[in-house]
Amino acid sequence: MQLAAAIAFFLQRLQTEKQLSPHTLDAYRRDLAKLQQLAEAEGLARIDELKEMLLRGWLAQLHRGGLGARSLQRWLSAVRGLCNCGLREGWLKANPAEGCARPREKNDCRSCWMWTRRRTLSKAPATSVCTCATGPYWNSSTAAACACPS
Structure with missing residues (x-):
């Protein structure tokens, strides 16, 4: 499945099934937009092309770019949620974000x-x-x- 379609599906599911607040949805939308930009810069278009080492590298890149620990934690949480959704839907065989450590404050x-x-x-x-x-x-x-x- 295309990454953009997977993100749209995940955000729709969060809005309808989880009934998250609009602020949380906006934050997840921004975080997943960053994920999509990073993936496109690497030439990746499909969700099953995400790998743990790529995610770790992107976390480091976002950190070097000035993103704080809590924002990095939220970014990783959004990515983990997307990948867990991909597992449930059968788009992924494993969650590549599970091996990524939580950024420490x-x-x-x-x-x-x-x-x-x-x-x-x-x-x-x-x-x-x-x-x-x-x-x-x-x-x-x-x-x-x-x-x-x-």
Whole structure:
């Protein structure tokens, strides 16, 4: 199936079946338009021509172009959704976006996140500090935020 037709089908399905908000649909539409531009620049026209290594390269290209981590995460989410739709419809045999790691935000230290999650769940005292390798960066005023510089 042609990539443009697959994108149109997917967006229509999101609008009618998932009943996403218009803002979310617009964001997905923009993200999938970027995907289509990148694919056309590589000479790809069909959805089954998408490969994991291409998607990873495009993620890196978008990052170098200044796209932030959250925007990259949304772009990858839109691509994953499109490919999952392609799996359900039989256009794809595997989801090429599944192997792509979620872009991490600047202060997205896994050990701090896990520590923060444990602290939140256990209701530990606010005097606790982060135990990640970079030292005590716990910000007691924002229990959900990781202030770790790594």
